[in-house]
Each structure stands twice: as C-alpha cells, then as structure tokens.
Amino acid sequence: MHKIKKTTIRPIKSLELLSHREIASLMASDKKLFKLFRQCALAVLNTGKHEDDAVKLLADNDDFDIRVLSQSRGLKLEVFNAPSSAFVDGALIRGIQDHLFAALRDIVYTQHKINRSVRFDLNNSAGITDTVFRILRNADCVRPNLAPNLVVCWGGHSIQREEYDYSKEVGYQLGLRGLNIATGCGIGAMKGPMKGAAVGHAKQQIRDGRYIGISEPGIIASESPNPIVNELVILPDIEKRLEAFVRLAHGVIVLPGGAGTVEEVLYLLGILMHPKNQNMPFPLIFAAPESSEEYFVALDQFVRTTLGSEAVGYYQIIIGQPERVAYEMKKGIERVQRFRRKIQEAYYFNWQLHIEQALQTPFEPSHENMSSLVLDYAQPVDQLASDLRRAFSGIVAGNVKAYGIHQIAKYGPYQLRGEPELVQALDVLLHGFVRQRRMRLGADDYKPCYELIG
Numbered sequence: 001m002h003k004i005k006k007t008t009i010r011p012i013k014s015l016e017l018l019s020h021r022e023i024a025s026l027m028a029s030d031k032k033l034f035k036l037f038r039q040c041a042l043a044v045l046n047t048g049k050h051e052d053d054a055v056k057l058l059a060d061n062d063d064f065d066i067r068v069l070s071q072s073r074g075l076k077l078e079v080f081n082a083p084s085s086a087f088v089d090g091a092l093i094r095g096i097q098d099h100l101f102a103a104l105r106d107i108v109y110t111q112h113k114i115n116r117s118v119r120f121d122l123n124n125s126a127g128i129t130d131t132v133f134r135i136l137r138n139a140d141c142v143r144p145n146l147a148p149n150l151v152v153c154w155g156g157h158s159i160q161r162e163e164y165d166y167s168k169e170v171g172y173q174l175g176l177r178g179l180n181i182a183t184g185c186g187i188g189a190m191k192g193p194m195k196g197a198a199v200g201h202a203k204q205q206i207r208d209g210r211y212i213g214i215s216e217p218g219i220i221a222s223e224s225p226n227p228i229v230n231e232l233v234i235l236p237d238i239e240k241r242l243e244a245f246v247r248l249a250h251g252v253i254v255l256p257g258g259a260g261t262v263e264e265v266l267y268l269l270g271i272l273m274h275p276k277n278q279n280m281p282f283p284l285i286f287a288a289p290e291s292s293e294e295y296f297v298a299l300d301q302f303v304r305t306t307l308g309s310e311a312v313g314y315y316q317i318i319i320g321q322p323e324r325v326a327y328e329m330k331k332g333i334e335r336v337q338r339f340r341r342k343i344q345e346a347y348y349f350n351w352q353l354h355i356e357q358a359l360q361t362p363f364e365p366s367h368e369n370m371s372s373l374v375l376d377y378a379q380p381v382d383q384l385a386s387d388l389r390r391a392f393s394g395i396v397a398g399n400v401k402a403y404g405i406h407q408i409a410k411y412g413p414y415q416l417r418g419e420p421e422l423v424q425a426l427d428v429l430l431h432g433f434v435r436q437r438r439m440r441l442g443a444d445d446y447k448p449c450y451e452l453i454g
Helices: 020-027 029-043 054-060 094-116 124-138 161-176 193-203 236-249 260-274 292-309 307-316 322-342 365-373 381-401 402-411 422-433
Strands: 003-009 063-069 074-083 150-154 180-183 211-213 231-234 249-253 284-288 318-319 412-417 450-453
Touching: 020 381, 020 422, 029 063, 029 074, 029 094, 029 161, 074 422, 094 124, 094 231, 124 236, 150 161, 150 236, 150 412, 161 180, 161 284, 161 292, 161 322, 180 193, 193 211, 193 402, 211 236, 249 260, 249 322, 260 292, 260 307, 260 381, 260 422, 284 292, 284 322, 292 307, 292 422, 318 322, 322 412, 365 381, 365 412, 381 402, 381 450, 412 422, 422 450
Parallel strands: 150 180, 150 249, 180 211, 211 231, 249 284, 284 318, 412 450
Antiparallel strands: 003 074, 063 074
C-alpha cells in the first residue's frame, strides 16, 4: 500500500474559528479521546474502501499517526503515513479533508465539552435529548426554515449487487422528488440511496442536496464513510446515534441488511409502539428488490413472533417498485408536515417523539451484559424490543467493532438466553443472515460471535 509520509491539513468548515482558550482546552483533552480520533481519522482517510474489520485496518496501518497542532491562526492537523488513495496529485481530497475535521469536532472537541461542562446532563432523558440536539446543531445538521424533506435510509453494508442497484434506484426516485438522504454513511445500502439521490437532484437542478452520514466511533472505525457524504456527524455512542436518526428523520426506509439493520428496526418500533407516540405520523417503509423478498418475509415474521401482530401496523412492505417507494414516502412526509404545522412543532428536530431512557442509555456489549438480557414475553413489549435491540447491538459489536472482536477472541461467543419461542425466532433469522452472507463482508467462513440458549 502506497502512503503519504507526511502532510499538514487545515480545516475548511469544522473548527476553522476557535479562540486561544478553546484551542488550549482542546489540546488538554483526554489521551483516550485522541486515540479514538486516530482510529476514526484512519477510517475517514480510507473513504471508499470495502473493509469492515477495524482490527485489520489498524494492524495494516500501525505506522499511521495524526497530531493536532495549535497555531495563532487556529489549528491544523499533521498526518503521517496516510493512505495515498485519499489524495489527488499530492493534495487531500476536499470531502475527506472536511470529514477529518468533522471527526475532530465530534470526537474530541464536542466530547471534551460534554465531559467537562455542567450544562450537559446525561442523567435523565431530557438531558440526553438536549445533548443529541446540541451535537447535531454544532455540526450544522439541524436547520430551521426548511420544509420536511429528510429521509433516513437504513440497510446493510454487506449486500448483494441487485440490492445495491435497487437502493440506488430508490434514492434516485427520492432525489427526483426533492428529498434529501441520511444514512449510516458507510457502503452498500448506505451509499446506494445517496448516489441515486445525487443523480435525481442533478436532474432537478437541486444544487444544495444533503447527504448526511450519521455514525459513532465504534462503527466509523470499521465502516469508512462513503464518498457521497457531504455532512458527517459522529455521535458519542450507538444510542445517541439512533436517537439522532429518528429525531432528524421525516420518514425512514429500511433496505436489506443484517444484524445492524434489525437493531435499528427494533429501536424504532420500540419507540413507535410506546403509547405516547401512537398518534404521531412517522412513515416507515421496508423495501427490497424482488430477488430479496425473502429478507423482509423473514424480518416480518420475526417481528410478529417477538413483538406481536400490533407491531406490523407501523410499517408497510414494498417489494420492487422503487418509484412507488418514493411516492409513498413523499405522501407520508406531507402528513408529517401537516401534523407538525398543526401542533406548531419544529420541522428540523422531532422534539415531540417520546423515547424511554432505557433506549437512550449506552449498552456495553460485555459477556455479562449480553447474558443478562431478559428475552421473554413477561415484560412490556417496548421493553422487550429494547432488550432485543441490545442483543443485536452486541452481535454487531462482535462482528465488526474492535472492542467486540477482542472480547470474542478472549472469552468466546456471547451467550443469549430466553424463552424457547423467542430464541427459536432469533436462530431462524440469524441463520438466514449467515446463509445469505449478511454478517460480514466476504465472510464465506463466518463463525458466529453468539450462542443461543433457550
């Protein structure tokens, strides 16, 4: 791999104006934060690469380093042994340059402010939501005086070619209707809708199209941003990332994916099924090409078995017909606009959506925590959805996150216990993902990071 031995980079937008005191405070940040920033910076510099193993990426680039330098004119980054694919004729690609400082802003600067400021209260639900809003506002993701037009697209990075092409066509149809896209910022079903929407926007002569990538440190370190992303924001943990998705979204389209996609679906269904949210319009569409109908047949059956028949009323399934997917989403967003106008609610952030603190509290996928999850029908359905979401979060960690991979290597697979019917439903769904190679990129010999005990 050819590398650029040394280069210096200045900010374009993020952190271009900081006071001397702010820079001094930034430089005094926790060393662990800078280590995390190094990992995420390496992922950003590998934008466009098809790789989802954070441990391998770090091992292949053990000589990579990045330093923050303080100057009277502000700050700059000094980068050593960066992959040459991030450069053109010796100059760093502009989008990657912007993403590097977005990572610095969100991982070091914002986290430093949260950890040291009494103004951020992470001990209650309202305080957590306020923190998510401030992070998004600092990243310029919440913008007033704009009509609702943001569609969140969820889906996997390890998908088939037909599914990727379908996701592009869905994005194209959304772009033709003036809708913007937010995804998890990676490849596959996260890149496809953005790429399609960019063409749709170009045809409609929309020059300010938004392609928002929403990530978190453990994910971005293993899934580099795709090249279409023009707004990158990194939330501190998976729970705040998920809340950012649903607070920003005016509608959600779920495309074929794997364990991470199911985690997102369970998170959203757990919220929508809460009594305080049941009268709130929130368009949710499951969409796949005809060749992948099996994916949503299996997911729909899993939802029915675990959360009950009431849960399926919160989404519609559309197979094929990308134009219809975009048309139905456009109609759904128009309902959202009428509802928010009626109650005089902001378009740019869904403050009215009630989220239980259990869904906002970070879950550490340790072996003890995974085995302690309560997977039975005795608990309320929204709590069951929350625990199932955590189970899938742990599986994602064991598959692609550096922490999870180390845990599995050291202690063996996670153990998940529950009622036999629930465990059987989990086994059927996950076995299907393994068979369809949805767990990891190129995982022909995938070894499960979990054991199911029922």
